[in-house]
Amino acid sequence: MNKSSDNLNEKEIDDLKYFAQILGNIKLDGNSSKSSQIYALLRQAIIWAKLQPGSPINEKALAKSLGVSRTPVREAIISLCNEDLIDIFPHSGIFVTNVSRGMFVEGAIIRKQLEIAGVRHAAQHATVTQIEDLYTLHYKAERLAKREAWNEYVAVDDALHHEISKISGFKKLWRMIREAKAHVDRLRHLAAPIPGHLGNVQEQHLKVIEAIELGDPDKAEAAMVAHLDYSHEMMKELIEEKFSTIDD
Structure with a gap:
């Protein structure tokens, strides 16, 4: 430098x-x-x-x-x-920019719809090798969660969602998801991990992967929706608890 x-x-x-x-x-x-x-x-x-x-x-x-x-x-x-x-x-x-409730909510809504489309297509097109890659990322994240290696965990969490979007076959999907969830990610880093949160996320990720492995788009969508709804609800609670002065 x-x-x-x-x-x-x-x-x-x-x-x-x-x-x-x-x-x-x-x-x-x-x-x-x-x-x-x-x-x-x-x-x-x-x-x-x-x-x-x-x-x-x-x-x-x-x-x-x-x-x-x-x-x-x-x-x-x-x-x-x-x-x-x-x-x-x-x-x-x-x-x-300041953290904004409006941008968080908008980003969460857009991200959810994009991830639903991605996981449904992933369940219909995933190969054995791609499913193995998802499990590898999942277990890597599990080890990081146990070590409470927060930044490394978030990177692997992103890699897992990225891999699902790649499996879907939509080339621009991850770029759009990444942009949509930017303000969700900001809040995630500002708030620091909540006790027990990563364990719940790991269980939810596993259900998503298992549904993809079954080739069942409906189960994959339900698992992804449950995961994102849980994560976004946790972030809403954090906004109220830790960011009372957050912009609207």
Whole structure:
């Protein structure tokens, strides 16, 4: 990471140090565009609550910290703005969006419908190898749950849902699910795991996989709906308990 503070004022130097702390010793590679890599870095930092709701984003300091021009940073910020993860206020600044009840509810509804379509098709098309892959992810998540390795567990949880969407055969499905559930994921990281929650989720995942293995789309849909309804209801309760000042 480029730590040079040339041409930065005192506030921007502070922001440079802040981004270095948040993003760590990140070096962009040449395998994909700089803007797409910066987008992924910022998105994860927002979803994982490293960049808290309302946090300012200093475009110049961020570009300096990553050793790039402001153009790819601006492109990444615009993409995140389109996902309602960043707000741009002309003459005021750029900020991480606040957590919103409305965006959470909307995202949960859209995600549910997309996941239902995906799991029904997965139950009709899954191969033996694909089902084995689902079980492998499930048992990996189980081990992480027992260790209470929260961030690693969430990554494997996402991988399991991603795999189901791939099995469905819909190439754009996971991208749409991922975008729809962004604010659900933010709340999940802000609230920290609830005692007993991961054990319940593991049981629900297993029922989804077993229904896919049976090739029964109705059972797969019912299992997925039960899982998502449970998770979303837990998040609603957290909104009321821990985020009483959350935006509408």
